[in-house]
Amino acid sequence: MNHYRSLRIALLGAGSVGSQVARLLIEQQHELAARVGAPLELVGIGVRDVDAKRDVELPRELLTDDLETLVAGADIVVELLGGIEPARTLLLEALAAGADVVTANKALVAAHGPELFEAAAVVGAHVAYEAAVGGAIPIIRPLEQSLAGDRVTRVMGIVNGTTNFILDRMHTEGSSLEDALATATALGYAEADPTADIEGFDAASKATILASLAFHTEVPADQVHREGITGVTDAMVQQAERGGRVLKLVAICERVAGEDGADRVSARVHPVSLPGTHPLAAVHEAMNAIFVTAESAGDLMFYGAGAGGPETASAVLGDLVSMARRHVAGGPGMPVSTHANLGLAPFADVLARHELALTVADRPGVLARIAGLLSEHGVSVESVRQDPSDGSASLVLGTHTASEGRIASVLEALEQQDDVERIDSVIRLID
Numbered sequence: 081m082n083h084y085r086s087l088r089i090a091l092l093g094a095g096s097v098g099s100q101v102a103r104l105l106i107e108q109q110h111e112l113a114a115r116v117g118a119p120l121e122l123v124g125i126g127v128r129d130v131d132a133k134r135d136v137e138l139p140r141e142l143l144t145d146d147l148e149t150l151v152a153g154a155d156i157v158v159e160l161l162g163g164i165e166p167a168r169t170l171l172l173e174a175l176a177a178g179a180d181v182v183t184a185n186k187a188l189v190a191a192h193g194p195e196l197f198e199a200a201a202v203v204g205a206h207v208a209y210e211a212a213v214g215g216a217i218p219i220i221r222p223l224e225q226s227l228a229g230d231r232v233t234r235v236m237g238i239v240n241g242t243t244n245f246i247l248d249r250m251h252t253e254g255s256s257l258e259d260a261l262a263t264a265t266a267l268g269y270a271e272a273d274p275t276a277d278i279e280g281f282d283a284a285s286k287a288t289i290l291a292s293l294a295f296h297t298e299v300p301a302d303q304v305h306r307e308g309i310t311g312v313t314d315a316m317v318q319q320a321e322r323g324g325r326v327l328k329l330v331a332i333c334e335r336v337a338g339e340d341g342a343d344r345v346s347a348r349v350h351p352v353s354l355p356g357t358h359p360l361a362a363v364h365e366a367m368n369a370i371f372v373t374a375e376s377a378g379d380l381m382f383y384g385a386g387a388g389g390p391e392t393a394s395a396v397l398g399d400l401v402s403m404a405r406r407h408v409a410g411g412p413g414m415p416v417s418t419h420a421n422l423g424l425a426p427f428a429d430v431l432a433r434h435e436l437a438l439t440v441a442d443r444p445g446v447l448a449r450i451a452g453l454l455s456e457h458g459v460s461v462e463s464v465r466q467d468p469s470d471g472s473a474s475l476v477l478g479t480h481t482a483s484e485g486r487i488a489s490v491l492e493a494l495e496q497q498d499d500v501e502r503i504d505s506v507i508r509l510i511d
């Protein structure tokens with residue numbers, strides 16, 4: 081039986097995720113109340129246009145375009161608007177009034193997390209954001225709580241459903257990036273502005289969040305090296321396939337030892353080419369998979385739906401139940417841990433193997449000259465493939481492990497080389 085008063089839930093946004101959260105809150109209200117020990121009363125749903133047509137039918141009397149007033153009376157505010165403003169201001173107002181906050185907004189948490197956490201700490205409230213990374217996959221809570229006693233060394237994986245969907249369709253169906261993006265958008269996976277997905281901003285926001293949690297360090301979003309998938313061509317997809325490989329967009333967050341012996345954090349997002357037998361190669365459609373390596377726990381793998389309305393709503397409701405239980409039981413929100421305060425490793429120091437595809441003049445000694453140029457920059461060649469065609473040749477060079485800085489200077493030098501007609505592609509290799 082519930083003896084606690086109803087908890088007032090204000091929902092901001094009724095798009096792909098928000099409409100599903102509203103539906104589930106209404107359909108499962110008795111079950112949720114039993115789990116929390118108090119009824120969860122959806123007091124309003126903040127929308128732009130109360131008369132807009134929606135896929136999910138929502139009670140008209142709950143819809144309002146006055147988001148400020150809605151937030152003012154709430155115990156828990158669930159933000160599913162996306163973007164920075166007005167989400168940031170509304171959540172700061174909610175926290176200042178003592179409400180807990182649940183959000184799926186990785187862009188906001190990555191850019192303004194510390195400000196929100198600080199505002200929550202002042203009033204003993206909490207900001208929960210499980211849905212912000214990996215959609216339905218529990219990954220925030222494992223890093224924040226389950227692994228709080230371990231020393232995480234690496235978090236790596238596929239964290240953007242839209243780009244995984246696109247690359248998967250390019251491989252399996254020969255789709256174009258544009259067509260596959262249109263399908264991903266129709267399925268509710270893409271951001272309101274899908275540039276965030278395809279240019280890697282969304283994955284970089286998630287890398288910021290993962291690295292900050294894993295390494296107990298504030299990692300500013302602009303310190304995450306970011307490359308999206310707009311440079312991935314059909315030719316690159318085919319070239320990967322010829323080698324039995326698959327292209328994926330990955331986020332890699334690592335604790336690395338600097339030359340002075342001090343640990344630093346490296347966080348980066350870019351496409352990689354990995355063997356068809358790699359576990360990440362089996363992550364299809366909009367699924368996500370995240371590997372966490374910790375000193376005592378060893379390797380852990382988290383896999384599931386990284387995007388989608390109902391899937392993401394599951395993580396939002398999980399946070400909501402948890403926040404609601406805290407209201408019933410009492411006690412302050414959990415503090416955010418940034419005690420390690422590690423420095424950030426320069427991207428130029430990151431080590432990787434690369435595959436360079438070049439179109440070169442088909443004349444004697446080219447290969448030797450190019451290999452010599454790489455060697456002058458401290459990069460050694462591990463493998464070479466050459467296909468002659470009409471006076472020029474396509475050359476695919478696999479390098480041994482080299483720093484990103486050395487590879488950048490090799491690419492600059494290749495641009496100047498008379499033998500090199502063009503650099504067709506550069507992709508990092510994962511084994």
Ligand SMILES: NC(=O)C1=CN([C@@H]2O[C@H](COP(=O)(O)OP(=O)(O)OC[C@H]3O[C@@H](n4cnc5c(N)ncnc54)[C@H](O)[C@@H]3O)[C@@H](O)[C@H]2O)C=CC1
Nearest residue numbers: 093094095096097127128160161162184185272387388392
């Ligand atoms: N769609 C997905 O698979 C996932 C989305 N997220 C995050 O969840 C949040 C919501 O995403 P979606 O539901 O996909 O977006 P959406 O674009 O489908 O929904 C957002 C809704 O908020 C409304 N909105 C935006 N600004 C508003 C304002 N100022 N006043 C009133 N209404 C406003 C929009 O009109 C839209 O209906 C975003 O932060 C997104 O990054 C997180 C994980 C997965």
Ligand SMILES: N[C@@H](CC=O)C(=O)O
Nearest residue numbers: 240241242269270271
């Ligand atoms: N647009 C995002 C949604 C989930 O975070 C994605 O495609 O992963």
Ligand code: NA
Nearest residue numbers: 210213215217
């Ligand atoms: Na999640």
